[in-house]
Amino acid sequence: MFENTSLFNSKNTKSNFKQPLADKIRPQTLKELVGQKHLLAEGKPLRRIIEKRIPTSLILWGPPGTGKTTLAHVVANEFQYPFEKFNASIENKAQLNKILNSHPNESFVLLLDEIHRLTKPIQDFLLPHLENGHVLLIGATTENPIMSLVPAIRSRCQIFEFHPLETKEIEKMIIRAANEAFDYEIPLNVAHLIANTGNGDVRTALNVLETLFAMYEKELTTDQVKEFSRQQHLNYDKDATQHYDYLSAWRDSIEGSDADAALYYLAVLLEAGDLESVVRSLKDMSALDLGLADSERSIQVITLANTALEIGLPRASTHVAMATMLLAVSPRSDSIMQAYRRAAADAKNANQHPMPGYLRDSHYKGADKLRGAGIMKNMFAEPKKIARQPYLPADLIGRHYYEPAPNKNEQTLYYQYQKLFEYIYGKKFKKNDNLTHFEHFNPYQE
Structure with a gap:
């Protein structure tokens, strides 16, 4: 039960509407805070x-x-x-x-x-x-x-x-606000739908409540919330199981290279108003799915996603559809994901692999004398603008984390990767045969 510590004394008076609802019912104590x-x-x-x-x-x-x-x-x-x-x-x-x-x-x-x-x-x-x-x-x-x-x-x-609030946390604020500001015991299913419109933002949800109550007062129904949410391109059903099923189906279709299925499931998501989840997933997949197979196309996808978020629905549907199409028909590579996982396996024992002293932080006075920090070759003064000095811990020199996928872009990158190692360290590049492989690694699981 919430304590009534709102910033007004009487209920449902004209003065109540001089400030936004979010300010009127703002929590004043730790006990009242949600999220x-x-x-x-x-x-x-x-x-x-x-x-x-x-x-x-x-x-x-x-x-x-x-x-x-x-x-x-x-x-x-x-x-x-x-x-x-x-x-x-x-x-x-x-x-x-x-x-x-x-x-x-x-x-x-x-x-x-x-x-x-x-x-x-x-x-x-x-x-x-x-x-x-x-x-x-x-x-x-x-x-x-x-x-x-x-x-x-x-x-x-x-x-x-701070993290976005959960729907159930916003729901508590909706119930409290309806009671204190409007003397209204809002039905739980109505409060839940309004809480969902916030997408983690309690202020947005409270603004929706205030507007809807002004329109319908105590006759407010779930259908009215849904209709209003569609008009405002707000997401009233984002926590429904079916919604997440469609989000999963869209991603799986892209990763399965079925562009038609991906566009269909995308349309279902956008018609429900969920542009933000689509944009987040596009940015995620640009690295996880394309990887280094086509880094330029990855940048195109991210640019389209960012533009879509700035423009908003309905016009943004074309931008995310284009990004979806690009992802669906592009080559795949998880080589950089695998490379990171291999490096992370060594990083768990970082204390056992001391870095060269000259790589240490040197921003404070005396760092060079105390720790040898910063005493290193200047790459701009060296041939090819590359300083030929060790960067890896001594015991890790010769361990190579990146293994390319069989596509043209990565084969070119791999050649450059090999030659840079040989130039910096003066050693022949030898492919590691003892690296841990993560053939079935799922980035969405811990």
Whole structure:
């Protein structure tokens, strides 16, 4: 049972509609939060940080509508700190300074939205306030912070990845919202369909609920949810067994080189509005199925998939149909998948294979004298722009992980692979006969 801690007192009054439903029923305590069990279940790291009031800044990254902003509110409530919000994409240093000056003698939580867009001048301005405890920063981003944030900010924060919510988790929020905002005991089958439309994004699902209730009030039915979802190209049945059967049939048809079957099952999926699952699978299959047999076509498939996502349905159907056709009629190769698996087998015992010292990190002062890091040949100063020096651990030199599939592209690549080894190491390339083979390796299984 959810506690009623919504940001309004009376129910179903005119003032209720002045703010989005997602804001009205935003959870205010750890107990009310849904999702992110890998971080917030009992004993998990992020929950411990909050429960023990550990004043460490956080970077939360993941898809929209997964609870990043909500967690910032919860942290402020649990720490009993004032809450402020700053958007790095539209606000400037003067606005940030105004926020800082409004809390001259107290610590406060600063939700920094779109933190990956933070400019360097603002970063430099903000850093002292992080270090002296004035600001408890919670950065929210949809971009991988390892790639998008500068080390100065990253090193002062703990990073946690948020995942899309499960349908049953969003369903709880739909039931609570209907009850608190509309005094409506929503039927479970209706709540479930609306939860599915979010595709892991609780805000999207709540927006659908708010719109549908305004249209139909307490007469809301499953047919109305389905019709509305189709019009908006939302996915109301993505967790149905039949839906996953069609997704599997489409992939299997592509991998079986049956273009007609693949196009048919694709049409079933797109008519149900599930473009996102199709796009994810196309990107996945471009590497897993084509591999190095036709790397240019793999890039074409990825480009078509990305374009489809930008354009959206219905026009995007042509782009994903083209990508499906390209995949279905292309040559197959899993050689790079096999190569990685062989390398991974050695990597499990990485401590037994010490790397050459000059490959070690050399960004800090004295690294060259302390560890020999960075003392290596400059490839640009060498003939052919290739530095002839060992890169593999000494005991692994001569172990070759890549074995080509019998297609023209990979035979050309394999020749280049052999000659580069011989040039770098000054040894004759000898094919390994003792490598582990993964002839029946299934990438979809652990």
